[in-house]
Amino acid sequence: MTEPIEAVAGLRERLDQVREKIEGGARRCGREPKEITLVAVSKTQPVSVVREALGVGVTDVGENRVQEAESKIAALGNQPARWHLIGHLQANKARRAVKLFDVVHTLDSVSLAHRLDRSCAEEDRSELPVLIQVDLAGETAKSGVLVTGLPELVTAVNECSRLRFQGLMGMSHDYEVAIEEGATIVRVGTAIFGERIT
Numbered sequence: 001m002t003e004p005i006e007a008v009a010g011l012r013e014r015l016d017q018v019r020e021k022i023e024g025g026a027r028r029c030g031r032e033p034k035e036i037t038l039v040a041v042s043k044t045q046p047v048s049v050v051r052e053a054l055g056v057g058v059t060d061v062g063e064n065r066v067q068e069a070e071s072k073i074a075a076l077g078n079q080p081a082r083w084h085l086i087g088h089l090q091a092n093k094a095r096r097a098v099k100l101f102d103v104v105h106t107l108d109s110v111s112l113a114h115r116l117d118r119s120c121a122e123e124d125r126s127e128l129p130v131l132i133q134v135d136l137a138g139e140t141a142k143s144g145v146l147v148t149g150l151p152e153l154v155t156a157v158n159e160c161s162r163l164r165f166q167g168l169m170g171m172s173h174d175y176e177v178a179i180e181e182g183a184t185i186v187r188v189g190t191a192i193f194g195e196r197i198t
């Protein structure tokens with residue numbers, strides 16, 4: 001594997017730039033920057049880069065695959081970070097996700113809600129914050145609940161005693177716009193780490 005020199009070089013500067021943009025976006029619409037959580041999306045980046053990011057003040061890390069997060073979390077040992085699952089979650093990985101992640105961004109079905117709630121019970125975890133991923137474009141082949149299915153899913157989540165409904169997750173390619181529209185969490189990958197390693 002090639003050394004992740006590009007990703008590490010300038011990491012602090014890029015992170016500062018992203019933070020400044022978040023602050024600028026927040027101020028422009030009269031919001032407090034501190035009410036916006038920056039999730040640094042580290043998928044495909046090696047663990048050394050994640051460690052570096054945590055070293056320069058990243059608190060929240062986003063990963064889209066359970067397996068990849070599992071190995072990074074194990075390698076980082078007890079270095080504190082909040083881990084966010086931002087990719088589609090298959091039901092058969094629900095329990096592993098409950099073990100690993102602090103927040104799940106991609107709840108998209110009633111059955112997955114029930115599965116996560118049950119996994120929390122099995123893992124003796126009292127609370128799992130979840131965001132519902134909405135498929136606004138109505139592209140049913142992709143993940144995300146259709147707008148028409150949203151009320152039923154919100155009701156189901158609220159009936160799950162261990163799930164904490166934190167809001168809806170839409171996608172925007174422009175996090176400054178998302179902030180102006182009221183987003184409280186922004187997920188940023190490339191602007192922090194550079195191009196992904198494929």
Ligand SMILES: *Cc1c(COP(=O)(O)O)cnc(C)c1O
Nearest residue numbers: 041064086087187188189190191
């Ligand atoms: C990869 C990913 C991001 C980050 O995308 P960038 O364009 O690299 O900032 C954000 N959200 C999700 C769901 C992703 O999978």
